[in-house]
Amino acid sequence: MHRPNYKADIASYGFTLIELLVVMVILGIGAALTIGYLVNPIQAFNDMQLRGRLTERADVALYRMTRDIRQGVPNSIRITSSGSIRAIEVLQMRTAGRYRASGTGDALDATGDADSLDVLGGLPGFAAVQTGGAGIANCINGVADCLVIYNTGTSASANNAYDGDNVATITAASANSISFDNADGNPAFPLLSPAQRLYVTRGPVSYVCDLGSQEIRRYAGYALQSIQPTFAGGGDLLTNNVSGCNFNYVPGTNSRNGVVTMEVSISESGETVTLLQQAHIFNSP
Numbered sequence: 001m002h003r004p005n006y007k008a009d010i011a012s013y014g015f016t017l018i019e020l021l022v023v024m025v026i027l028g029i030g031a032a033l034t035i036g037y038l039v040n041p042i043q044a045f046n047d048m049q050l051r052g053r054l055t056e057r058a059d060v061a062l063y064r065m066t067r068d069i070r071q072g073v074p075n076s077i078r079i080t081s082s083g084s085i086r087a088i089e090v091l092q093m094r095t096a097g098r099y100r101a102s103g104t105g106d107a108l109d110a111t112g113d114a115d116s117l118d119v120l121g122g123l124p125g126f127a128a129v130q131t132g133g134a135g136i137a138n139c140i141n142g143v144a145d146c147l148v149i150y151n152t153g154t155s156a157s158a159n160n161a162y163d164g165d166n167v168a169t170i171t172a173a174s175a176n177s178i179s180f181d182n183a184d185g186n187p188a189f190p191l192l193s194p195a196q197r198l199y200v201t202r203g204p205v206s207y208v209c210d211l212g213s214q215e216i217r218r219y220a221g222y223a224l225q226s227i228q229p230t231f232a233g234g235g236d237l238l239t240n241n242v243s244g245c246n247f248n249y250v251p252g253t254n255s256r257n258g259v260v261t262m263e264v265s266i267s268e269s270g271e272t273v274t275l276l277q278q279a280h281i282f283n284s285p
Helices: 006-012 017-070
Strands: 078-082 085-099 116-120 146-148 167-173 177-181 197-210 215-220 236-240 242-250 258-268 271-281
Touching: 017 085, 017 197, 017 236, 017 258, 017 271, 078 242, 085 242, 167 197, 197 242, 215 242
Parallel strands: none
Antiparallel strands: 078 085, 085 116, 085 197, 116 177, 146 167, 146 197, 167 177, 197 215, 215 236, 242 258, 258 271
């Protein structure tokens, strides 16, 4: 009886070492070609995601700054640059309106120590106005909101709110009137607005770009100061990984509004995104 030779059959279907090496080389070449086609799209996708995240962070920072700046009291923009610090400051506007300058009612004039005025057409958001006691200290120190009249931003004409020239502490506010006090025997406001405009500010806010710490931080709730303050640490972190920033302000004229230009660069993992934004500022006091 014939018995099959299994060893011979297995050997006839095996691979030689050379055949295995050839197959391995072919597979390696195929893998190398495949990886080459896959790596570039994957890397491009990762780079696109990173740039998207950096763009979003820079855009959020610029949007927050722009929102506060556009809601600022006219002519209250201040910019400083010192070493690695770039800072922009503005007086936050809580609400605004027009006051009575003459006629029947409580009019504001420049001849006496007035302590109240009528608001023409109503005062939007009057319920949110923060009131304080007598004197100007609560306004200066940010305890109460300040009434600002005809802020030209110039110290020479005594109409610079940062100097406390044309501000008064609001002691009461309603839909149609405002009471105020600055504890001064002279008129509370050196010059009145030709358009009878009034502004209520809740105090200054600053955005400080520190290229040393690569951060932009927001500061609020501090006192009015004649010299623009700079801060180190504290505040609210707006964004980090900041590799460059620049602030510029072109004051307005009688024929055009002021313009604030903000440029922010954010870098991470070898990628840098730079965004520039401009905000037009209403400058009629």
